[in-house]
Amino acid sequence: MKILMATWEFPPFKVGGIGSHCYDLCKALTEQGADVHVVTFGEQEKKEIVDGINVHRIPSGHAPDTISWAMMLGHGMEKKAIELNKEEKFDVVHAHDWMMVPAGVGIKKTLDVPMVFTLHSTEHGRSGIHDSYTKMINDLEWYGTYEANEIITVGSDFYKEVRWLFHPPENKLHYIPNGVDVDRFDSSTFSIDKNDYALDWEKIVLFVGRLTHQKGVEHLIKAMPAVLAENSGAKFVIAGGGAVDYYRGMAMHHGVGSKALFTGYVPENVLLSLFKTSEVTVAPSIYEPFGIVALEAGAARKPIVGSYVGGLKETIVHNTTGLHSYPADYKSIAAQINTMLSDPGWSKSMGLNGRKRVEKNYRWNRIAALTFKCYLKSLGVIE
Amino acid sequence: MFVKKILMLAERMQPGNGVSDYCGKLSSILSENGYEVHIAFFSGSDYTERIGNIYKHGISFVLHGNNLFTWAMMMNNELKRRGREIFNEHGFDVIHANDWLTTPAGIAMKKLTGKPLLVTIHSTENERGFSDPQSPSISDIEWWACYEAAKVLVSSQRTFHSIKNDLGVPAEKIDILKLHDDSWQERVLDIYSRALVMENVIHGEQTAD
Numbered sequence: 001m002k003i004l005m006a007t008w009e010f011p012p013f014k015v016g017g018i019g020s021h022c023y024d025l026c027k028a029l030t031e032q033g034a035d036v037h038v039v040t041f042g043e044q045e046k047k048e049i050v051d052g053i054n055v056h057r058i059p060s061g062h063a064p065d066t067i068s069w070a071m072m073l074g075h076g077m078e079k080k081a082i083e084l085n086k087e088e089k090f091d092v093v094h095a096h097d098w099m100m101v102p103a104g105v106g107i108k109k110t111l112d113v114p115m116v117f118t119l120h121s122t123e124h125g126r127s128g129i130h131d132s133y134t135k136m137i138n139d140l141e142w143y144g145t146y147e148a149n150e151i152i153t154v155g156s157d158f159y160k161e162v163r164w165l166f167h168p169p170e171n172k173l174h175y176i177p178n179g180v181d182v183d184r185f186d187s188s189t190f191s192i193d194k195n196d197y198a199l200d201w202e203k204i205v206l207f208v209g210r211l212t213h214q215k216g217v218e219h220l221i222k223a224m225p226a227v228l229a230e231n232s233g234a235k236f237v238i239a240g241g242g243a244v245d246y247y248r249g250m251a252m253h254h255g256v257g258s259k260a261l262f263t264g265y266v267p268e269n270v271l272l273s274l275f276k277t278s279e280v281t282v283a284p285s286i287y288e289p290f291g292i293v294a295l296e297a298g299a300a301r302k303p304i305v306g307s308y309v310g311g312l313k314e315t316i317v318h319n320t321t322g323l324h325s326y327p328a329d330y331k332s333i334a335a336q337i338n339t340m341l342s343d344p345g346w347s348k349s350m351g352l353n354g355r356k357r358v359e360k361n362y363r364w365n366r367i368a369a370l371t372f373k374c375y376l377k378s379l380g381v382i383e
Numbered sequence: 384m385f386v387k388k389i390l391m392l393a394e395r396m397q398p399g400n401g402v403s404d405y406c407g408k409l410s411s412i413l414s415e416n417g418y419e420v421h422i423a424f425f426s427g428s429d430y431t432e433r434i435g436n437i438y439k440h441g442i443s444f445v446l447h448g449n450n451l452f453t454w455a456m457m458m459n460n461e462l463k464r465r466g467r468e469i470f471n472e473h474g475f476d477v478i479h480a481n482d483w484l485t486t487p488a489g490i491a492m493k494k495l496t497g498k499p500l501l502v503t504i505h506s507t508e509n510e511r512g513f514s515d516p517q518s519p520s521i522s523d524i525e526w527w528a529c530y531e532a533a534k535v536l537v538s539s540q541r542t543f544h545s546i547k548n549d550l551g552v553p554a555e556k557i558d559i560l561k562l563h564d565d566s567w568q569e570r571v572l573d574i575y576s577r578a579l580v581m582e583n584v585i586h587g588e589q590t591a592d
Contacts, residue, residue: 062519067449071456072520075487075527082494102456109464110491136449143446143457 001375002035004081004093004107006100008073010040010055016210017178017292018096018120021154024181026053028368037084039077039103056080066099067136074102081107092116092375098123098137101144108147114378116371117148119162121289126214142166145173149378152176152371155311158289174374177311179367180295180358185276190269194277197261198235205234205337206278208271208293209285211242211262216284216307219330221247223284224256226334231341234259239274241265275300280340280347286327288312294322295362298354303347305336315362321354386419387579390475390492392462392485393424394455396439402481402505405538405562409479410437412568413575421473423465423488425458438473440465452517455484456524462488470496477501477578483508483521486528493531499581501574502532503560506542509549526550533581534574536560 005026009019026036030052042057049055058080061072081090081103094116095104101117108115123129123137145151145168152174153159159175162168198204205227209215217238227234236259238247244262251260266274275281281297283306290311297304298315304322306312316322323339326332340347376382391410396403403424410420414436426441433439442461448454466488469475479501480489486502493500508515508522515521529535529552536558537543543559546552560570 061523064516064519067453068517068520071453072523074456075490075524078491079494082491102460105457105460106463106487106491109460110467110495112464112467132449136453139446146445 001033001091001372002088003029003037003375004084004090004113005036005038005096006077006093006103006107007038007040007096008070008099010038011050013041016120017290020292021120021178022096023050023053024179024364025368025371027051028179028364029372031365032368032372034372035088037090039080041073056084065133067133067140070099070140071102073099074104074106077103078106078110082110085111089113092378094118094371094375095144095148096120098140098144101140101147104144105147114149114375115147116150116152116374116378117144118152118154119144119158119289120154121158121287122161122165124165125161125287125289138165148172150174150374152374154178154290155288156314157310161289161310176367176370176374177315177362178290178292178295179362179364180292180299181364182299182359185272185296185299188269188272190273192270192273192277197237197263197274197277202233202235203231203279203341204274204277205236205341206274206281207236207238207240207283208275208281208296209240209283211238211240211244211247214285214287215240216286216328217247218250219286219328219333220282220284221251221254221256221260222330223334223337224251224260225254226331227337227341228256228259230338234279234337234341236260237263237274237278239263239266239271272300275302278302279344280305280337282333282337283307283312284325284327284333285309285312291315294354295358297322297351298358298362301351301355303340303350303354305333305340317353317357319350321350321357387417387477387575388419388473388475389413389421389575390466390469390478390498391420391422392466392478392480392489392492393422394458394482394484395426396422396424396441405503405505406481408562409571412571416572418575419473421469421475423462423469425461438469440469450515450517452515452520456487459485459487459491463491466492467495477575479503480528481505483524483528486524486531490527490531499533499578500531501534501536501578502528503536503538504528504542504546505538507545507549509545510542522550529556532556533578534558536574538562 007022037054046057058076063069093107145166248262281304288310294315306316307327308324318324323336325336393406419436421438423440428443430441444458480486
């Protein structure tokens with residue numbers, strides 16, 4: 001099967017989780033025998049082959065805002081798709097999130113191929129709909145679900161959110177979780193020097209993610225004094241880009257500046273080692289359609305404290321692979337972190353449970369197979 | 384007999400609208416001279432209407448835009464679908480797109496079918512004052528249209544100069560066609576037959592008379 005994957009970001013150009021998701025998905029689909037072509041943004045037009053995946057980078061054009069940028073990018077991606085289609089026809093175009101709706105629909109309508117549309121999050125959830133600009137993004141998300149032959153949502157709670165927001169016909173709405181590349185965790189041999197992050201005897205409490213409001217960083221910061229009061233050996237490591245200075249300032253304001261290390265964006269090998277070196281991971285999100293971080297913690301055999309929201313409701317099994325905390329509740333977050341740190345043996349066994357669960361349910365070969373079934377359904381090959 | 388077929392793309396076909404009247408006049412001349420003309424345009428609903436050799440294909444489109452640029456770019460996807468359907472059902476030999484509002488679809492049809500693209504730029508964004516936040520994007524679309532077109536048609540010296548100087552298009556690529564000049568009908572037919580010759584040269588086909 002020849003698949004065209006349309007994503008605005010693709011490694012090594014990575015901002016959020018969509019790039020990694022697409023890379024892992026494409027790699028697994030390629031391993032299962034598909035011919036995969038990625039169209040993605042690049043400053044210059046370029047073709048590369050990455051792990052057997054054909055990656056076509058397409059520039060956009062002059063644009064005053066991201067919506068216009070997405071329109072220009074769609075125009076360019078479509079021209080490339082028509083060219084690639086001449087050698088051998090595509091069977092399906094798979095578009096990711098609203099920025100790929102112009103490209104995906106254009107390609108679908110021009111080449112007469114089915115479109116599969118994955119929503120990773122919604123504008124409604126990210127920022128709320130409060131002006132004509134955010135409404136347009138919302139409308140593009142709706143339009144993607146309208147024009148798509150099949151829709152994939154990455155969380156089962158998120159599935160309900162999409163259903164409530166856009167009312168798609170249920171027979172074309174699917175839930176397929178994100179996956180994690182367990183082998184990459186195992187095979188990565190790079191080790192950080194712990195002294196760069198914490199003192200010998202300190203236990204690292206790790207946050208991984210882009211520092212935005214929806215990730216709930218402020219609630220974690222507010223929880224830090226209570227954690228340190230009970231577990232003075234804790235050291236918070238906040239790994240992610242975004243509003244780093246803002247949150248660093250907030251930590252100082254709460255008197256925990258010396259116990260919270262803001263690393264900014266870190267490369268993957270460092271991240272994998274940070275997971276393995278940490279004692280516990282915290283995901284205090286207030287909006288989280290999936291939350292890959294829970295799978296990453298599991299792959300690293302570490303327990304997680306995560307908000308009872310969205311995808312974290314299903315990726316964390318309370319008292320088995322980690323603990324749930326109440327969303328936007330710093331006291332709850334502090335209590336759960338303290339419970340973990342106070343019983344290292346039990347925490348460790350939860351980490352091992354997390355690993356087993358990830359191996360059983362969230363490997364990419366399984367996710368890719370489920371996605372492939374969606375493609376077959378979009379082609380009318382299966383019901 | 385080889386019937387020469389045209390796919391014409393207009394944002395809308397409404398009496399009194401300048402581009403609509405232009406397309407109407409061109410279609411009349413072409414159909415009187417043995418061409419079959421298919422005009423695809425945005426309307427409230429999907430329909431096809433045939434009067435002699437002129438087919439009008441209205442397309443519906445449900446998305447509202449936050450501005451004209453967003454609306455037009457997304458609406459073009461319906462023109463692309465319709466163009467593909469027209470190609471499969473009737474065929475066409477030349478594509479003629481009008482203004483940036485339809486050139487994304489024109490370019491898609493050119494790339495899909497290999498047929499030559501004529502583009503009429505009724506005015507450039509520069510002429511309109513470049514006063515919109517989306518003006519840089521619209522201008523890019525105009526530039527791409529002129530790049531992909533076999534010929535760029537304009538209706539005035541002013542637009543000719545704007546295309547040449549603002550968009551950097553070589554003068555030889557631009558044709559001035561004024562629909563009230565003497566013998567404009569012959570000029571239209573001449574422009575189209577030259578486009579068809581281009582088409583035949585590309586595809587190596589023989590015209591049968």
